[in-house]
Amino acid sequence: MLRTAAPLALFLFCLPVTGTSQDSPVELKLHWEPGMAYLQESDTETTNFLTSLGKATDQKLRLHQTTSITVSKTSAEMTEAKVLITALLGEMSFEGKNYVFDSRNPASSSPQLQQAFGGSAGKGFTLVYDAKGNFVDAKDIGSMVTGDVEPDLTSIATARQLATLYRRSLEMGLPKIPVSPGDKWISDEIVPFPQAGTVQVKLNAKFDGIVDREGHRQAQIAFEGTMKSKPDKDSTGRDLETERPVTFGENSKVNGHVFFDLERKTISLAVFSAAIQLKVEGKPMPVHQQVTTRLISMKPVTAAPETVKP
Numbered sequence: 001m002l003r004t005a006a007p008l009a010l011f012l013f014c015l016p017v018t019g020t021s022q023d024s025p026v027e028l029k030l031h032w033e034p035g036m037a038y039l040q041e042s043d044t045e046t047t048n049f050l051t052s053l054g055k056a057t058d059q060k061l062r063l064h065q066t067t068s069i070t071v072s073k074t075s076a077e078m079t080e081a082k083v084l085i086t087a088l089l090g091e092m093s094f095e096g097k098n099y100v101f102d103s104r105n106p107a108s109s110s111p112q113l114q115q116a117f118g119g120s121a122g123k124g125f126t127l128v129y130d131a132k133g134n135f136v137d138a139k140d141i142g143s144m145v146t147g148d149v150e151p152d153l154t155s156i157a158t159a160r161q162l163a164t165l166y167r168r169s170l171e172m173g174l175p176k177i178p179v180s181p182g183d184k185w186i187s188d189e190i191v192p193f194p195q196a197g198t199v200q201v202k203l204n205a206k207f208d209g210i211v212d213r214e215g216h217r218q219a220q221i222a223f224e225g226t227m228k229s230k231p232d233k234d235s236t237g238r239d240l241e242t243e244r245p246v247t248f249g250e251n252s253k254v255n256g257h258v259f260f261d262l263e264r265k266t267i268s269l270a271v272f273s274a275a276i277q278l279k280v281e282g283k284p285m286p287v288h289q290q291v292t293t294r295l296i297s298m299k300p301v302t303a304a305p306e307t308v309k310p
Contacts, residue, residue: 025178028207028219030171031133031265032081034073038266039296041066049286050094057095063117064089070301077131082140083166084124090117125163138163161192169291170267173205173223173258181209187223190230195246196278198230201254210262213269217262224255227276249277249284261295268295 032038041064048059066087072080090101090113101113103121126140141163168191175185187203203225211220229247231239254274261268269292276287 025180026210026219026262027178028174028221028260029133029265030174030267032069032071032079032127032129033265033298034071034079035301036071036298037301038069038071038298039066040069040293041296042291042293044289044291046287046289049288052285053280053283055095059092059094061090061092072301078136079129079131079133081127081129082124083127083163085121088117088121125166127163127167135167138167161194164192165194168201169272169293170270172201172270172272173203173221173256174260175205175207179207181207181219183207187225193248195244196229196248197232197242197244199227199248200230201225201227203254211259213259216264216268218268219260219262221258221260222256223258224253226250227252227254227274245281247279249279252276252278264298266295266298267293269293 044061044063044065046061046063048061050059051057065085068084068086070082070084072082074080088101088103092099092110092113099110099112101109101117103117106114124140125138127138128136130136168189173187175183175187179185184204184206187201187205189201191199191201193199203223205221205223208220208222211218227248228250229244232242252275254272256270256272258267258271259269260266272289272291272293274287274289276289278285278287
């Protein structure tokens, strides 16, 4: 179940902004600024309840991931955000033993985690947006594809799913139109997950208000909802009889909070918590996961690279 422990998004003390009009609608749309380099850190804690499958103990996994996003503008007025996993630390406890992984020193890592995460650091992809900031496509996924002369088709599909999952996780709970404090909306998305296939994520979200956080005006959003597997579809929209080794049960639930920086037009902090009812080869297995993602810095690309301590 190591590979099912994937990515995202919070809690921080905030002070209300005084003297600010909270009646005017604001656009909460993710924006990548050309010429800037973003640095993110994500902490994921996952518990796979393997005792439900007859194992003696459950499995607990903690991951700390550092991700850089370098943004540029193309001659065709497209914006490209190059996403790169720069470092990954992992720790797993299972059957009374602890296993560790450090991408900076893979030789000292446990073979179990080395197999699962050894190839993650240094891998990435590029997200492409049009002149209006709308997502167009993901490219440069070659580093995540296995196979040399003949690339593995399954890994190509998985790489695209991971790129999509990353982008969707950043946008989770954000409204499609401008909103005002107190507004509520429903987000209903179909998201591809590696191994699990297409999953419907339906959220009830609310704009709690505008706060001052780290010297910036930020919109605070809360959401809760459900996740469940949906049939894959062909190019005509018809359901496919695809058998998946892992599926999301009907009663899988998710909740979270997001702080959207109104000045920098990006997520500064997000916490995603899920109680997932997985079915592994037809057998139920609960999974609890929390992912916290923080914006560490946003600097011009010419700035010296920043060193992040684990």
